[in-house]
Amino acid sequence: MNLREFATKNVQRNAKAYFAYFLSSTISAALLFSFTMLIFHPDFKVSLFPQHIKNSFYVTTVIAYLFLCFFVFYSISVFLKSRYKEFGILYIIGASKKLVQKMIRIENMLISSVAAVAGILLGLIFSKILLAASGKLLGYNALKFYFPVKAMIITFSAFVIIGIVISTFCTFIIKEDKVLNLIKGTKRPRPEPKASIILAIICIVLLAVGYFLSVTSSIKTITHRIIPVTTMVVVATYLLFSQLSVFVIKLLKRNRNLYMKKTTMLWVSNLLYRIKDNTRMFFLITITSTVALSAIGSVYAYWRDKEYQISREFPQAFFFSNTYENKDEVDLKADFIENSLRAQGISYTKANDEIKFVIPNGDIDEVVIINETSYKKLASTLALNTIPFNERETIKYSSFSADKRKNIRLNNIKLEVTKESDKGILPAIYRDVNVVNYRDVYVVKDEVYERIDGVKYYFGALNVEDYKDTLDICENFYNNFESIDENNKLYNNFLKAYILESTKIAYGVLLFSTIFIGLIFFVTTGSFLYNKCYMDIIEDKTKYKQLNKIGLTFKEIKKILNIEIGVLFLLPYIVAVVHFAFAISALKYSLGIEITVPALQVIGIMLIVQIIYFFIIRKNYLLEMKKSLI
Amino acid sequence: MGILEVSNLSKVYGNKVLFSALNNISFSIEDGEFVGIMGPSGSGKTTLLNMVSTVDKPTSGEITIKNKNPLRLQGDELALFRRRELGFVFQDFNLLDTLTVGENIVLPLTLDGIPVKKQDDELNRISKILGIEDLLNKRTFEISGGEAQRTAIARALIHNPTLLLADEPTGNLDSKAAKTVMELFEKINEKEKVTTIMVTHDPLSASYCSRILFIKDGAIYNEIYRGDSRQQFYQEIIDVLALLGGSN
Numbered sequence: 001m002n003l004r005e006f007a008t009k010n011v012q013r014n015a016k017a018y019f020a021y022f023l024s025s026t027i028s029a030a031l032l033f034s035f036t037m038l039i040f041h042p043d044f045k046v047s048l049f050p051q052h053i054k055n056s057f058y059v060t061t062v063i064a065y066l067f068l069c070f071f072v073f074y075s076i077s078v079f080l081k082s083r084y085k086e087f088g089i090l091y092i093i094g095a096s097k098k099l100v101q102k103m104i105r106i107e108n109m110l111i112s113s114v115a116a117v118a119g120i121l122l123g124l125i126f127s128k129i130l131l132a133a134s135g136k137l138l139g140y141n142a143l144k145f146y147f148p149v150k151a152m153i154i155t156f157s158a159f160v161i162i163g164i165v166i167s168t169f170c171t172f173i174i175k176e177d178k179v180l181n182l183i184k185g186t187k188r189p190r191p192e193p194k195a196s197i198i199l200a201i202i203c204i205v206l207l208a209v210g211y212f213l214s215v216t217s218s219i220k221t222i223t224h225r226i227i228p229v230t231t232m233v234v235v236a237t238y239l240l241f242s243q244l245s246v247f248v249i250k251l252l253k254r255n256r257n258l259y260m261k262k263t264t265m266l267w268v269s270n271l272l273y274r275i276k277d278n279t280r281m282f283f284l285i286t287i288t289s290t291v292a293l294s295a296i297g298s299v300y301a302y303w304r305d306k307e308y309q310i311s312r313e314f315p316q317a318f319f320f321s322n323t324y325e326n327k328d329e330v331d332l333k334a335d336f337i338e339n340s341l342r343a344q345g346i347s348y349t350k351a352n353d354e355i356k357f358v359i360p361n362g363d364i365d366e367v368v369i370i371n372e373t374s375y376k377k378l379a380s381t382l383a384l385n386t387i388p389f390n391e392r393e394t395i396k397y398s399s400f401s402a403d404k405r406k407n408i409r410l411n412n413i414k415l416e417v418t419k420e421s422d423k424g425i426l427p428a429i430y431r432d433v434n435v436v437n438y439r440d441v442y443v444v445k446d447e448v449y450e451r452i453d454g455v456k457y458y459f460g461a462l463n464v465e466d467y468k469d470t471l472d473i474c475e476n477f478y479n480n481f482e483s484i485d486e487n488n489k490l491y492n493n494f495l496k497a498y499i500l501e502s503t504k505i506a507y508g509v510l511l512f513s514t515i516f517i518g519l520i521f522f523v524t525t526g527s528f529l530y531n532k533c534y535m536d537i538i539e540d541k542t543k544y545k546q547l548n549k550i551g552l553t554f555k556e557i558k559k560i561l562n563i564e565i566g567v568l569f570l571l572p573y574i575v576a577v578v579h580f581a582f583a584i585s586a587l588k589y590s591l592g593i594e595i596t597v598p599a600l601q602v603i604g605i606m607l608i609v610q611i612i613y614f615f616i617i618r619k620n621y622l623l624e625m626k627k628s629l630i
Numbered sequence: 631m632g633i634l635e636v637s638n639l640s641k642v643y644g645n646k647v648l649f650s651a652l653n654n655i656s657f658s659i660e661d662g663e664f665v666g667i668m669g670p671s672g673s674g675k676t677t678l679l680n681m682v683s684t685v686d687k688p689t690s691g692e693i694t695i696k697n698k699n700p701l702r703l704q705g706d707e708l709a710l711f712r713r714r715e716l717g718f719v720f721q722d723f724n725l726l727d728t729l730t731v732g733e734n735i736v737l738p739l740t741l742d743g744i745p746v747k748k749q750d751d752e753l754n755r756i757s758k759i760l761g762i763e764d765l766l767n768k769r770t771f772e773i774s775g776g777e778a779q780r781t782a783i784a785r786a787l788i789h790n791p792t793l794l795l796a797d798e799p800t801g802n803l804d805s806k807a808a809k810t811v812m813e814l815f816e817k818i819n820e821k822e823k824v825t826t827i828m829v830t831h832d833p834l835s836a837s838y839c840s841r842i843l844f845i846k847d848g849a850i851y852n853e854i855y856r857g858d859s860r861q862q863f864y865q866e867i868i869d870v871l872a873l874l875g876g877s878n
Contacts, residue, residue, distance in 0.1 A: 192769065260736070260746045269728040546724040549685055550785075551713020551738065553706035 003099065007106035020531065022111055022118075024075040027527055029119020029155055031520050032068050034127050036151040038513055055226045060295050064517065067288045071524065074280065076166050078535070080104070105167030112163035116156045123155075130516055193276035195246035203239035206232045214586040222590040229586075233579055237286050240575065241279040246272060266547075267560045271567060281532060282572045285525045289576035292518035293602060294583040299514045301587060301598040303507045308594065310500050314427045315382055317348075317467035319494040321459035324354060333481060333493070334460035340473045341464065348464045351377035355426070356454030361409035368426060368441045369410065371449035378425045381463040391448060393418040397425045397441040408442065411452045415444065426459075427494045467496045474498035522606070526613060529569060533617055541628040548629050557629075558622060565621060569614040577603050632658035633825050634682065634793060639691035641677055641848075651677040652688070653848035664819040664826045666839035668867070670874060674848040676797065679829050683716060683795050684708050696792045713738055717786030717824075719796040723778040725770045725785075731777075732757075732766035735784045742789070756784045759822070760814060776807025783814060787824065794818075796828040800835045812838040833871060837864035844870055 011018055039061065090100055131145045210232035217225050249272045253259050259268055275282065302309070320333045334352060341348045353374035357366050370378070375395075379386045387395050394408065394415040407416045426441050444452070464470060474495040481493070544557050581599065588595045641652040651674045659665050669675045680686035681693060684700045693701055700711050712718075725734045733740075735756065736749045744752075757763045760780045765773055773781070779799060786794055796815070800808035816838045818824050830836050837860050844852040852870055856863040 191771075256746050260733075260740050260749060262741055262743050265729070265733060265737070265740050266726075269726070269733070273728055543726070546720070547726075548709060549683070549712065550718050550724075551709050551711075551716075552741065553709040553713075555706050556741065 003102060004106055007103045008110065010103070011107055011110055018111065021075060021079040022115055024527065024531065025072070025111060025115035025159075026118045026122060027524055028068055028072050028075070029116045029159055030123040030126065031071075031119075031524055032158060033120050033123035033148075033151055033155040034520055035064055035068075035517060036154050037123065037127060037148040038516065040148060040150050042146060043509065055223060059226060059230050060291055060514075060517070063287060063291050064521075067284060067521075070280075070284055071528070072162055073166070074284070075531075076108075078531075082535075101167060105164065108163040108167050109160065112159040113156070116159035119159075120152055120155055127516075130519075193246045193272055195243045195250065197247065199239055199243040200247040203236050203244045206236035206239070210236060211582045214582045215589055217586045217590045222586060225586075233290075234287055237290075237575065237579070238279070238283050241275060241282045241286075245275045249275070263556050263560050266552075267563045270560075270564065274564065274567065275571075278532070278568070281528065282575075285528065285572035286575045286579070288521045288525060289573055289606075290579040290583070292514075292521040293576055293580040293606065295514040296511075296518045297580060297584050297595075297599055297602045298587050299507065299511045300602060301584065301593050301595045303511050304598050305593045306503050306507060307500065309591075310496060310503060312592075314494050314496045314499060315425055316427070316461040316463045316494070317470060317496045318462040319427050319459065319492070320461075321355075321457050321492040324456040324458045327458040330458050330460045333477070334462060336477060336480060337462050337473060340476060341462070341470075344473070346464050346469065348462050349381040350460075350462050351381045352458070352460040353377060355457050355459060356449070356452060357457065358410050358452055358454035361412060367408075367410075369444055369449060369452060369454065370426070370441060371444060371446040373446055375425070375443045378461065381461055382425065384425065387419050389418055389443070389445075391445050392416055395419045395443040397443065410442075410444075411454075413448060413451060415442070415448070417442075427492075468500070469497075470495075471497040471501060474501075522609070525572075530617065533565065533568065533621065537621060537624055541625065544625060545628055554626060554629060557625065561621060561625065562618065565618050566614065569617065570610065573607065573610050577607070633661045633663075633696055634659040634827070635692070635694040636682070637692045639678070639681060639693065640689050641674075641681065641686070642689045651848055652681070654691070655845075655848070655850055656691075657843060657850060657853075659825060659827065661825055662819070662823045664815070664838070664840045665828070666836040666842040667827065667829045667845060668831070668833075668836055668842055668871070669845035669851070673845045675829050675845050677848075678845065679795060679797055679827065682793075682827065683718065684712055713741065714789065715792045717789070717791035717794045719779070719782050719786050719794070719799045721798040721801040723770075723775075723782045723802075725778055725781060727770045729770070730766065731762065731768050731770065731773065731781050734770065734781055735766075735788055737785060738789045752788050756788050759787075759818065760784045774807065775803050776810055779803060779807070779811050780814065783811070783818070787818065787822070792825065794824050794826040796826065796830075798830055799828065800830065800832055805834075808832070808835060833864060833867045836867050837861075842867060842870075844874060846874055 087100055090103075128145055210229050213225055213229050213232075217229075249268060252268055253272075259265055318334070318337045320330045322330050331352070334350070338348070338350065351374070353370070355368050355370045355374070358369055359366050376386055378384075389395055392415060394417055396417050396419070407414055409415075474497050477493075477495060478498070540561075544552070548554070548557065580603070584595050584599050587593050635658050637656045639652055639655045640650070643649045643651055653674075655678065667675045667678060677686065681688050682695075684693075684703075687701065693699065695715060698711075698715070700708060700715075703711055718724075725731075726737075729737070732753055736753050739749045739752060753766070754763075757766060760783060762777060762780050762784060765777055765781070770778060770781075779802075783799075786796075799815070800811055803811060812835050815826060815828070819826050819840075828835075828839065836842055837856075839856065841853065841855050843850055844854075851874060854863075854866055854870060
C-alpha cells in the first residue's frame with residue numbers, strides 16, 4: 001500500500017467524517033460558481049448603471065470573493081483540527097511532517113475536485129430554477145439561462161488550486177506539539193480573553209464615524225464615500241467582536257450583584273469565550289449579511305421607488321432638447337408626439353423655448369438658466385404655481401440640491417437665491433454624453449437672461465395626465481427617429497413612459513441578481529452556523545451532564561442555552577441589521593429614495609427566517625441535551 | 631434512624647440479557663459518619679453511589695435521606711434536591727474552566743440566588759477550612775490537581791449539604807496530593823460533622839474513613855469499623871480485600 005492508496009482509502013473508508021467537509025466544500029463551490037456565472041452573464045451589464053451602483057457592485061463582488069476564500073479556509077482548518085488525533089497517531093508511529101503533508105494534499109485534491117464538480121452541478125440546478133422563477137415573478141425573463149463554461153472553468157481551477165495551496169500551508173494549521181499534546185490527553189489551557197481598551201475605543205470611533213458619514217452623505221459625496229465607509233465599518237465590526245464585546249462582558253462581570261446572580265454567572269463567563277472563539281465566524285457572517293441586506297435592500301428600495309424617482313428626474317412626459325441651431329429637429333420631434341397624442345385623443349399641454357448653459361463665476365459645474373417667460377410656460381405644463389421674484393433675484397430648481405448657496409454670480413451679475421424648490425421643472429439635460437450630471441436650474445428675469453452669455457439650447461416639452469398610457473407612442477417615436485439621431489450627439493430625448501419601462505427591466509435584473517446572491521449568502525452562513533452548533537453540542541453535553549449532577553436543573557440549562565444559541569444565531573444578524581439601517585439611510589439622504597418601508601420589509605423577512613431557524617436548531621439542541629441528562 | 635437509610639435496594643440493567651448490578655442491599659449511615667465503599671471492579675459500588683446521589687433510579691427498594699425520599703421526586707425537583715441536600719466530589723474534579731476558582735466554589739449558592747455578600751462570607755469560611763484562600767482568583771488551569779480537588783470539595787460543601795458524596799476523589803492525584811485531600815476529608819468530617827460517603831479503590835485513602843462497606847457482586851460482603859489506629863485499619867482493609875479476591 002503506497003501513500004496514494006492510503007490517502008484514497010482514508011477518504012473512502014472514513015466517508016462519514018469527510019462528508020461534512022465535503023458538503024461545506026460543495027456549498028462553497030456552488031456559491032463560487034453561481035456568483036461567477038452571474039457576473040459573466042451576457043445580459044448582465046453593470047456599465048449601464050449609475051456610478052454609485054457600480055461602486056457598490058464592485059464592493060459587493062470583492063467582499064463576496066473574500067468571503068468565499070475565508071469560508072473555504074475556515075472549513076478546512078476546522079476539518080483538520082478535528083483530525084488532530086489521527087495526525088498524532090501518524091506522528092507517533094514515525095510519519096514525517098512531509099509525509100503527512102503529502103497525505104493531506106492527496107486527500108484535499110480528491111475532495112476539492114469532486115466537490116467542485118458537485119458544486120457546479122448544484123449551482124447549475126439552483127440557478128436554473130431561480131432564473132425560471134425570476135421570469136415568472138418579474139413577468140419577463142430578466143436573465144436567460146446560459147451554459148456558463150467560463151464560470152465552470154474558474155470554479156474548477158479555483159478549487160484545485162485551493163487544494164494545492166491548503167496542503168502547502170496546512171503545516172501552519174497543524175502544529176506538531178499541539179497534536180502530540182492532544183493525544184497525550186492534556187487539556188489546552190484557555191486563558192481568559194483579553195481586550196485592549198484602545199482597540200475598543202477605536203472600534204466605537206470607527207463605527208461612529210462610519211455611521212455619521214453614511215447618514216450625512218449627499219449625491220455628490222456618496223460615490224467617494226462608499227469605499228472608505230465600508231472599510232471603516234468592516235474593521236470596526238472585527239474589533240466589535242474581538243475587542244469591544246470582550247470589554248463589555250468584562251465590565252458586566254465587574255458588577256458582581258448582576259453577575260453572581262443565578263445562571264447569569266454561567267452564561268456570561270461562557271459567552272466571553274464563545275464570542276472570542278467565534279470572532280472570525282461572527283465577523284464573516286455579519287459582513288456578508290450586511291452586504292447581502294444592503295444590496296437587496298437598496299436595489300429593492302430603488303425598484304419600488306422608481307416611479308417617484310423618474311417623476312422627479314423627468315417632470316414632463318416628453319422632453320426634447322438640442323442646440324439652438326437644431327431647433328427645427330426639436331420641433332419636428334415635438335410635432336410628431338403632438339400628432340400622435342391628438343390621434344389617440346389624449347389631452348396635453350405644450351411648451352417650447354430656449355435655455356442657456358452657463359458656468360457660474362468661480363465654479364466648475366455648469367448650471368442651466370431659463371427666463372421667466374419660459375418658466376411660466378413650463379410651470380403651466382406641470383400645473384405648478386409660479387413663484388414671484390425681482391430682477392436681482394433668482395429661483396433655484398433642483399431635485400438633488402447639494403449646495404445651499406445664498407447667491408450666485410452669472411457673467412458677473414450677482415443674483416440672490418430667494419427660493420429653492422426641490423421640484424424639478426426640467427429633466428437632467430446633458431450637453432456632453434459623457435457627463436451625466438444633475439444640473440441645478442436657475443430662473444431669472446427675461447432682461448437678466450438676455451444679458452447672460454451661455455450656450456443656447458432649444459427645448460420642446462409636452463405633458464399629459466397619465467404618462468404611462470403613452471408607451472406605444474414612445475416606441476413609435478424611436479422607430480421613427482432612430483436614423484435622424486444617429487449622427488447627432490447633442491440631442492436629448494426624454495420619453496418618460498419609455499424610461500420607466502427600461503428602468504423597470506434594468507433594475508429588475510439587478511434586483512433579481514442581488515436577491516440571488518443574497519440567498520446564496522444566507523444559505524451558506526446558515527449551514528456555517530449549523531456546523532458550528534453541532535460541534536459545540538458534543539462539548540456541551542458532557543459539561544451540562546456534570547452540572548446537572550451537582551444540581552443544575554434542566555430549566556436552568558434551557559435558559560442558558562437559549563441565550564447561548566440565541567447569541568450565536570442572532571447576534572451577527574442584529575449587528576448586520578444595524579449596519580444595514582445606516583447603509584440604506586445613506587440612500588435616503590443622498591438620493592432621496594423612500595427607504596423605510598422596503599428596509600423594514602427586508603429586515604423583517606430576514607429576521608423572521610433567522611428566528612424560525614433559531615427555534616428549529618434550539619429545539620433539536622435541547623432535545624439532544626435532554627437525552628444526555630439523567 | 632440514620633441520616634441515610636437504604637433498604638432492599640436492587641438494580642437490574644438490560645432489556646433482554648438482564649444483569650443485576652445491586653442485589654437487595656440494605657444499610658444505614660448515621661449523622662457524622664465517614665463511610666467508605668470498596669469492592670472490585672463491577673461489584674456495583676458506583677451503581678450504589680449513583681442511586682444514593684439520585685443520578686440513577688433503582689429497580690426496587692427505598693432510599694431515605696434525612697427523612698426525605700428522593701425517589702418520589704421528578705426531573706428538576708430532583709436536580710434541586712441534589713443542589714440543596716447533596717455535595718459531590720468527582721475523580722476528575724469537574725470544575726468549569728470558564729470560571730475562576732472562587733466562582734466555581736460559590737456556584738451552588740449563585741444558582742440559588744443567594745445575595746453576593748452571603749456568598750462572599752461562605753466562600754471565605756470554606757476556603758479557609760480547605761486552605762485555598764490564595765487561589766480564589768486563579769483560573770482552573772493555573773492550579774494543581776490537588777488544589778483542583780480541594781476546590782471541588784469546597785464547592786461540594788459551601789451550601790452545607792446533608793451528605794457529601796465522593797467518587798474516587800484521589801483517583802487522579804499523586805500520593806502527596808491524595809494524602810492532603812484525604813486529611814481534609816477527615817478534618818471536615820470531624821470538625822464540621824459532615825456525613826460523607828466515599829467510593830474508592832485505594833486502601834490508603836479508605837483508611838481515613840470511620841467505617842468501610844465492602845461490596846461484591848451487588849451485595850454487601852463485609853463491614854469493618856476503624857479503631858484508634860489508622861495504620862491498623864489500613865492492614866485490616868488489605869486483609870479484607872485479599873479475601874474479597876479479584877482486582878480491587
